[in-house]
Amino acid sequence: RKEVEQDPGPFNVPEGATVAFNCTYSNSASQSFFWYRQDCRKEPKLLMSVYSSGNEDGRFTAQLNRASQYISLLIRDSKLSDSATYLCVVNIGSGGYQKVTFGTGTKLQVIP
Amino acid sequence: DAGVIQSPRHEVTEMGQEVTLRCKPISGHDYLFWYRQTMMRGLELLIYFNNNVPIDDSGMPEDRFSAKMPNASFSTLKIQPSEPRDSAVYFCASSARTGLSVGHNEQFFGPGTRLTVL
Numbered sequence: 001r002k003e004v005e006q007d008p009g010p011f012n013v014p015e016g017a018t019v020a021f022n023c024t025y026s027n028s029a030s031q032s033f034f035w036y037r038q039d040c041r042k043e044p045k046l047l048m049s050v051y052s053s054g055n056e057d058g059r060f061t062a063q064l065n066r067a068s069q070y071i072s073l074l075i076r077d078s079k080l081s082d083s084a085t086y087l088c089v090v091n092i093g094s095g096g097y098q099k100v101t102f103g104t105g106t107k108l109q110v111i112p
Numbered sequence: 113d114a115g116v117i118q119s120p121r122h123e124v125t126e127m128g129q130e131v132t133l134r135c136k137p138i139s140g141h142d143y144l145f146w147y148r149q150t151m152m153r154g155l156e157l158l159i160y161f162n163n164n165v166p167i168d169d170s171g172m173p174e175d176r177f178s179a180k181m182p183n184a185s186f187s188t189l190k191i192q193p194s195e196p197r198d199s200a201v202y203f204c205a206s207s208a209r210t211g212l213s214v215g216h217n218e219q220f221f222g223p224g225t226r227l228t229v230l
Contacts, residue, residue, distance in 0.1 A: 100160075101157070102156075102157075
């Protein structure tokens, strides 16, 4: 079983739609979680951290479910500019050590 | 401010040749990461450094790969000899410990080096 698993998609959604991605992780010792965004042929960039209580940033909402070991990303009112690959990131770290694992990404295509 | 700088941006070489990828992290960052990205395997962590010291190289695929960080502003990833299966995009990233758990620190990625081994 992969340490971090994502549905590769693609998710094709019309502008204005709401779309949600899930990401499951296998190591219960995982401590911190993130969503990164990667545009085609570009480097990944941090979209948002995922906190235990859930967090929201504009149209984006991230949630963590430790019991079921998954995180989710919800995008409301999708824009054409949201088209990208969304990477789930799980980190097991303490002190100066960290083991960072990226999911393979979920591709989102927002259609006019 | 300059972000993470990588060179070259593109490299085409023949099987058996030595390849050296270079990275300059963001000034003041004390963590540096090397990743490899392919369609099949996604983004894989190869090795990371903290204060120029390699901490975890368990992701380095084999002895043909080596990485160094001689000072806080420069790192190299070397492949010798290169093979066609090494073709991928290689990213360097850096981050800074902010006093919180290091796991919360954002990684800033360079633009990547697209390597093609013929």
